[in-house]
Amino acid sequence: MAGQTVRILDGNTFVVCDERGDIESLPSEPTGLFSFDTRFLSTWVLTINGQKLNPLSIDDLQYFESRFFLVPGTGTVYIDAKLSVIRQRAVGHGFHEELTILNHEDQPVDLVVRIDAASDFADLFEIKDKLKKLGSYEVSVEDGSLRLAYGRDTFRRETRISASAPAAIDKKGLTFKIRLEPHERWTTDLEVVTALAGPGGSYVRPKYSRGRKEARPNMERSLDRWIADAPTLQSDWEPFRMIYRRSLVDLAALRFSPPVAGGKSLPAAGLPWFMTMFGRDSIFTSLQALPFTPELAATTLRVLGDWQGSRRDDFRDEDPGRILHEMRYGEMAAFEERPHTPYYGSVDATPLYVILLDEYERWTGDRKLVRELEYEARAALNWIDEYADLMGNGYISYKRRNEQSGLENQAWKDSWNSIAYSDGRLPDFPRATCELQGYAYDAKIRGARLARLVWKDPAYAETLERQAADLKRRFNRDFWIPDREYFALALDADGSQVDALASNIGHLLWSGIVDASKAKAVVGHLMGPRMFSGWGIRTMAAGEGRYNPIGYHLGTVWPFDNSFIAWGLRRYGFKEEAARVASGILDAAVVFDGRLPEAFGGYERTVTKYPVRYPTACSPQAWSTGAPLLLLRTMLGLEPTGDHLVVDPVLPESIGHVELLDIPGRWGRMDAFGRGRVQVEDWRRKEGRTGRRA
């Protein structure tokens, strides 16, 4: 689709269309109305007297709603604005569109208003991989609505389209023949309803209708309520409030209820490719959002617990105790052409699950949930030693069992070339990346705390602590590269070090697995010129064989990555460094209007005045949305200690005064205050200098 695309979303239903509000999808592009990984509309085109309209302006009203102002066009610069057309569309269980036409003339006009509609029912996987469909289509006009259907064996997907005004409906769309008197307006409501099952299955009405436009992230709570329940932020630094609000709204928008999860909602990963449940993304996002919306963590823990692996299934890379990687609802998953029902090929989600459970209890004091999830947490801890140690060397490593459609890299840097030696070679499998060992260590330490405190099993706690201490000792010996003073990115299949310098070492600080004596050197690398760009820490250091400032995991800056590294810097007492990282990422957020993309270019800040957006980055993306929240927690030094919240603010000077009011937790509600004192590089001055030189 040429030109700008407009995106609105509600949970895992979303619309991507052009500036007119039209949808004319190509088979290989993710434009259209999507729900549960299936495209339900691939054509949705409005014409008046056979002509398409010209866009005048678009209002992004809310994340789920946009309004298009249009006029009939002549194809020339001259616009004959005797008519105006307004399309107002709200997505949520299909969508609702209010179409209004105004006649500005002193003459009556006769108009033929036409909506062309069609659906190819493409699975997102089919769009990505350009695959042909195997089922058959059926189109019919029934009970005053146009029914588009697709079937393959028992698999059914349907779209039903209807209008409130009288329309002539045929198999390709709806036609309205109207006469508008001078200065008269005409309006109709169009409803597009999607269904996962055919006859006998359920159609759910669109969430929104005319005059009912209060945002409802889920059925119980409005957006206003969602924001009101979160802490309030005040700051001298004007953009901070905008970034904070944007994060809360996007987090609400990305929540969705999987159809087999009993109406509970958790964050989907990101628009447009990943509007589904991802173990890793949901856990990281829930950790970031804990001080703000702790119920997100509770839902994530329950739902991922429900889906926990229970058997060995090579196709799905499933093991008992393993936490899922990704769930998909489309045709290819249904027919096992893809393993996502769900797919378990993630090695970090399982230890991270235990980490989230413990962190959740530390904030909320909700021991009931920890008791309820004892079986799942123990199974997750058991998975680390029983199933994840593929090389028998006491480290978590990964190698897919599904060679056809499984994931090669099963940690967060999952692109094919992300794990490399300094000279650019790629190691064989299995691979034991370093951050996985940190997560395993932290999971055992935290599991031990829960075992002692809630499950009343001190013997188990001691075992876990003994294992953790042993892991830490071995790790600091086997992964440390003494002459370069950093931890290897991974161990390869021979147990040798994969020696590229990468941001993964920052996660080690967060986990606490780094010997105190080594922390300073690690921080030196993270904050040094090879890794810190001025906007943030690069995924891979400049100078490495595969370094590329716009390589997906080879040098770009990931806001989520930086938020956890900043937390790690705090953990080891490097408070000013944490504030510098936070300052860079928040400055980038301002440039992106408060909505941080998945990743941006790793160019030197003094060279590019603005952070360069990674070409195909998903946006909004849950863990980027959560990054400003975790950075805020980190800068304020918020740490639950016993039944209290400790506040130890270290902020960049440019942010000035910050107040975070009504922070929920086991203490009820508490306020935190801080004033920026850390001197951060004056980038404007530096940039200015560069400018003069150039």
Add this chain to the structure above:
Amino acid sequence: MPDPTEAFFARLVERGHEPALQRTTGSARIDIDRDGKVAHWRLDIRCGKVEVTQSGDAADCVIGAPAKLFDDLASGKANAMAAALRNELTMEGDPGFLVRFQRLFPAPTGRKMPTSARTVGKRRG
């Protein structure tokens, strides 16, 4: 020799308690259609304690399956979530139950990893 479906429910009766259903309290009925004759299996679950009867009484969640499919699920030859997405397995009431319940089905046996020309692809990057 009992069919895989009967063997599956017999095993539930024998075990009596399922840790994977620890967080589940409620009832579920599984209606299995064998050549037009529907057999009912009703489960009453209290914090993982499972009672099995062959009653057709109403339940919080009702799952419907043709006998061949349920035999395949009970013997590790089919996957319940994929079957549900295909509408081959039907569901009424609390859908969360199926997610927890399907964890009781055995690991795949006698089943080759599905392959097709449509299975090639990769995610991200």
